[in-house]
Amino acid sequence: MDLSREDIAPWIEAAQGARLNAYTLELLGRPIVGSDLKPTAVDPFRNMAEWCRGYLEAAADHLMLWADSVAPLKFHPDVVNVYTLRPTLTLARAAMEAAAQAVWILGPDDPARRAGRYILLATADLQEQARAAESTESAEALSAELEAILTAMELAPRRFTPPRYLHMLRDAAAFFAEGLPEHASRQSWMNADRVERLWRAASGAAHGKMWPDFEFTISGDMDEEGRAYAVPDHVAMGEFVDVAASFFAAGVVLLAVRSGRYEEWDELTAAATERLLGAMTRRGDAEG
Template identity: 50%
Template sequence: MSTEYGPLEPQPIEVEETRAWNEAAVGARLNAEVLLRIMPPREGSFLRPNSDDPLRNMAWFCHGLLESAADHLVLWADYAAPLKFHPDHVTVHALRPVFTLARAAIESASQAIWVLSPEDPKVRGARYIMLATWDLNEQLKAAVDEESRAELKSRRDSIFAALGVTARTFRPPRYLDMIREATEFLSLAEPVSMTSAGNVERVWRCAAAAAHGKHWPEFELHDRTEVDDGLFSSVPKIGAMSEVLEVADCLLSASVVLFAMHAGRIDDHKKLWDEAAQRLAAKVTPASTDSP
């Protein structure tokens, strides 16, 4: 399989340069497989309280965040590192799609870590309620008919009353704050090249800018060569793409482990991971050894 990166003048990429991409693709697929089999939480675990507990839907809420992160990275993996190879297949990598998908994974996984990371279960519960209320409030804004709007508003207002806030005073957490707290909790280290919340913030801001069509990533995240007066050849930086994938992969993997811990399924995690690895290996058709 030939792999190139563009957009104007695609250039071949050496396999060693994309090792981080392959690791992220494998991690996305394995985590997605584990997530399919890790529910429901065991009875008596934090994520499986009794049926009268107001936190009874917390497991499904957090599991949905993890599925979102995995779905985005698996979509990228299916394009960038397909399981089946054709000798004539060429993958051309552009910067914005990978940054957009990785950004979504970073935000989704960070929310789950933000909820599940505090030691105090009361704080975990309060954070879940905060995010679930924010979710409901956004659903209300998108309601398509008056009946749905009225029902959602009634539910939201009852929660606001219990929290002692109003639609005007309710302040949900910011994505940036949750990403920073998730990073600080994990103390991200090698093989991820960013070792501080500030560095991960930089990666996330680059991803958000790329997703929103901002112009500055063209200069920050591409190698540009002037080929004529006012005309540039521009190719995305391999290192920048590796960075954002490493961060997304690390956050997803950590959030799945954290979920397993609070679901009382941590002893099952390694077994599910190993089984997923075996299934994945059976699906892969190795690329030809003489392919770049």
């Protein structure tokens, strides 16, 4: 099944939007003193900003890899691209999860809630690192650090429950919908139930489950043996990536706001746009 430029226009829009936000994230400076992420020069939660930036950089890595596949900045007119379902859904899922964590931390207006969520995710990260330690000495050191944190939180290790990705995704979807201006168009992925369905399908695709194939492919022509060819539903693929790109965009904006740098937003996005336009192959150049 051949796809026209019109068919993949939503993919291109998501890809270029992801690039623009990734470039903006690179240009975004560290939090300024007096901002939500750095209320004082000796703020005890000074690592929160770097943690959230790390989540967003991870989302950017996944989205940029996908963008380079579907909408390369430099291309040859004779190149034929083959698009498949599972890699797209897998990268979209990874970007969703990474960006949702940043949105989950940065979303609340209450600084105590932001700090609490950061501590929960940082503790969960340390717990996984301890479990994956290569040596006994490393495992013991990491476990001791983890125990100290849990003791300060008045929790026993067996009682600590890391935040679930599904909870953070649903929370991010709700925040993203509620944070839009009243006149803004609300799409299906802004519904938490819809986001959950897409995330479950993307997880299933990553893990080799069959049901995403049944739900998100279109039967094509029959071959000589009577078997139907199935092709990915390009509209559905676009929705998966649009969710991930939307979460990523919301996370970058939130990081700028909480860092006290939103007044620089227009300047940052203008520089990012100039970089993107300078790197792109213009259609006339490719076709000429």
